[in-house]
Amino acid sequence: MTARADDTGVLAALAGDRSLLNRSSTVERVAEILRERIIEGLLRPGERLSEDAIGRALGVSRNTLRESFRLLSHERLVVHELNRGVFVRTLSAEDVTDLYRVRKLIEPAALDGDVPVSEEGLRPLRAAIAAAANAAAEGRGADVGTANMRFHQALAALAGSARIDTIMRQLLAELRLVFHVMDRPGEFHAPYLDRNREILGLLERGELQQARQALLDYLADAEARLLAAY
Amino acid sequence: MTARADDTGVLAALAGDRSLLNRSSTVERVAEILRERIIEGLLRPGERLSEDAIGRALGVSRNTLRESFRLLSHERLVVHELNRGVFVRTLSAEDVTDLYRVRKLIEPAALDGDVPVSEEGLRPLRAAIAAAANAAAEGRGADVGTANMRFHQALAALAGSARIDTIMRQLLAELRLVFHVMDRPGEFHAPYLDRNREILGLLERGELQQARQALLDYLADAEARLLAAY
DNA sequence: GCATATTTGTCCGTATGTATA
DNA sequence: CTATACATACGGACAAATATG
Numbered sequence: 367m368t369a370r371a372d373d374t375g376v377l378a379a380l381a382g383d384r385s386l387l388n389r390s391s392t393v394e395r396v397a398e399i400l401r402e403r404i405i406e407g408l409l410r411p412g413e414r415l416s417e418d419a420i421g422r423a424l425g426v427s428r429n430t431l432r433e434s435f436r437l438l439s440h441e442r443l444v445v446h447e448l449n450r451g452v453f454v455r456t457l458s459a460e461d462v463t464d465l466y467r468v469r470k471l472i473e474p475a476a477l478d479g480d481v482p483v484s485e486e487g488l489r490p491l492r493a494a495i496a497a498a499a500n501a502a503a504e505g506r507g508a509d510v511g512t513a514n515m516r517f518h519q520a521l522a523a524l525a526g527s528a529r530i531d532t533i534m535r536q537l538l539a540e541l542r543l544v545f546h547v548m549d550r551p552g553e554f555h556a557p558y559l560d561r562n563r564e565i566l567g568l569l570e571r572g573e574l575q576q577a578r579q580a581l582l583d584y585l586a587d588a589e590a591r592l593l594a595a596y
Numbered sequence: 597m598t599a600r601a602d603d604t605g606v607l608a609a610l611a612g613d614r615s616l617l618n619r620s621s622t623v624e625r626v627a628e629i630l631r632e633r634i635i636e637g638l639l640r641p642g643e644r645l646s647e648d649a650i651g652r653a654l655g656v657s658r659n660t661l662r663e664s665f666r667l668l669s670h671e672r673l674v675v676h677e678l679n680r681g682v683f684v685r686t687l688s689a690e691d692v693t694d695l696y697r698v699r700k701l702i703e704p705a706a707l708d709g710d711v712p713v714s715e716e717g718l719r720p721l722r723a724a725i726a727a728a729a730n731a732a733a734e735g736r737g738a739d740v741g742t743a744n745m746r747f748h749q750a751l752a753a754l755a756g757s758a759r760i761d762t763i764m765r766q767l768l769a770e771l772r773l774v775f776h777v778m779d780r781p782g783e784f785h786a787p788y789l790d791r792n793r794e795i796l797g798l799l800e801r802g803e804l805q806q807a808r809q810a811l812l813d814y815l816a817d818a819e820a821r822l823l824a825a826y
Numbered sequence: 827g828c829a830t831a832t833t834t835g836t837c838c839g840t841a842t843g844t845a846t847a
Numbered sequence: 848c849t850a851t852a853c854a855t856a857c858g859g860a861c862a863a864a865t866a867t868g
Contacts, residue, residue, distance in 0.1 A: 389678055390678070391678055391854095391855070391856090392855075392856070393666070393855090393856090416833080417833075417834070418832095418833075418834095426856080426857085427856060427857045427858065428834090428857090428858085429659050429662075429856075429857075429858090430855085430856060430857080432659075432663060432834095432835090433662055433663055433666050436623070436663045436666040436667055436670075437666050437670055440666075440667055440670040440671070441670070448620070448621055448834085448835085448864085449833085449834055449835070449863075449864045449865060450833085450834075450864085450865070450866095451833070451834065451865095464757050464758055464759050465759070467755070467756075467757045467759075467760070468757060468759050468760060468763075471701070471702070471705050471755075471760070472701070475701050525697070525701075526697075527694050527697045527698060528694055529694050529695070529697075529698050529767075530697070530698060530701070533698075533763060537759075621835070621836095622835075622836070623835090623836095646853080647853080647854070648852095648853080656836085656837085657836060657837045657838070658837090658838090658854095659835095659836070659837070659838090660835085660836060660837080662854095662855090678844090678854085678855090679843075679844045679845065679853080679854055679855070680844085680845065680846095680853085680854075681853075681854065
């Protein structure tokens with residue numbers, strides 16, 4: 367932070383917020399900020415996002431902010447109601463069912479091949495497990511969830527498809543919205559660390575079919591627990 | 597649904613004109629117009645969409661138009677290049693491969709169950725076949741393609757998932773971009789009318805596994821022919 | 827149910843930065 | 848390198864819809 371402050375500080379002073387290094391538009395950066403706030407639960411489901419208030423808070427014009435809103439609405443993180451504004455999405459039990467229907471389709475498919483998972487494929491899986499273990503040891507429940515999702519993102523990535531990666535990323539972002547209407551979102555993920563570890567172990571030993579079955583069990587269990595909370 | 601109908605049903609009846617009678621915003625209507633133009637090939641891959649020219653042509657302000665562009669860029673139909681504008685997307689051979697990777701994942705999955713396809717599920721499939729046959733008989737090649745895609749959209753819909761429907765719709769829209777860089781897009785679809793008919797026949801007879809295999813053959817064949825054209 | 831205040835939807839003008847002929 | 852065209856972003860305006868007292 368201190369090291370970067372020198373570099374970006376000068377550029378930021380000269381070129382406003384848009385530095386030469388940062389090749390993204392204000393619209394995209396604002397969308398990124400809001401996306402993060404929503405995913406972290408700082409902006410809670412059902413909450414209205416006021417153009418005036420948020421535009422003022424972030425120091426951007428209404429027009430710019432509205433473009434960001436359009437991006438987020440396309441990601442299903444917010445809903446846009448005509449003449450009423452945008453609201454953080456509130457998911458229904460049917461949404462949960464549907465999200466898991468797609469997860470059960472996409473994630474196991476990544477393990478359908480007969481060839482063992484490559485070392486490059488395993489690395490992000492191990493990293494996610496390690497991050498989850500650390501977060502759990504330090505009692506950071508929310509971070510356990512984040513690492514957990516990174517594990518499953520990495521699982522889907524084994525399919526080697528850019529579009530599947532995108533689909534999976536959006537599914538997991540939506541799923542975050544579910545956690546934020548639960549009582550104790552932090553506790554939800556804890557039990558799954560071991561199950562993910564088991565899946566990873568099976569993958570390392572090349573037992574793809576068992577890994578696939580363990581994954582299916584995991585998904586069925588997680589879905590059932592989420593639905594029970596609704 | 598029925599339990600909530602008392603609360604939301606009344607409200608929906610009063611305020612629901614929004615979703616039924618009409619009333620999408622200008623932004624969405626403009627996006628819809630552009631989406632159609634792109635899908636039909638009137639706006640060709642690589643073409644730049646000038647804010648000024650299109651805004652003037654459609655009679656909307658640049659701010660409104662830019663919001664529409666954001667939606668389309670999120671659908672991958674256009675690419676947004678910073679400070680250069682938006683362009684109709686041009687797909688690569690890798691894109692084709694990736695699109696079919698996802699198709700091969702999603703479409704056969706809709707036939708994975710053991711239960712025969714319901715009558716409601718078969719109806720849109722038959723309608724699509726009939727539309728394709730009509731278009732073929734009248735030499736409307738482009739419409740054969742449209743009907744063909746509707747058939748596969750209906751196939752994916754058998755999964756009963758709103759999100760899969762959306763994913764499929766976007767995949768097929770992207771795929772249209774591929775056809776528009778080919779020499780004779782109209783001719784591409786003609787041979788597949790019979791194959792779709794075959795799939796439908798197998799589904800009607802409840803032979804799901806054979807239908808699934810025929811579908812996989814279809815997809816492999818279509819992918820190969822598209823890649824050959826690249 | 828009404829009158830008022832607030833907020834969104836849309837358009838316009840403009841200043842600045844960026845890309846390109 | 849300059850000139851030109853264009854995108855980016857801002858702020859103001861006003862009508863229309865919605866929320867509030």
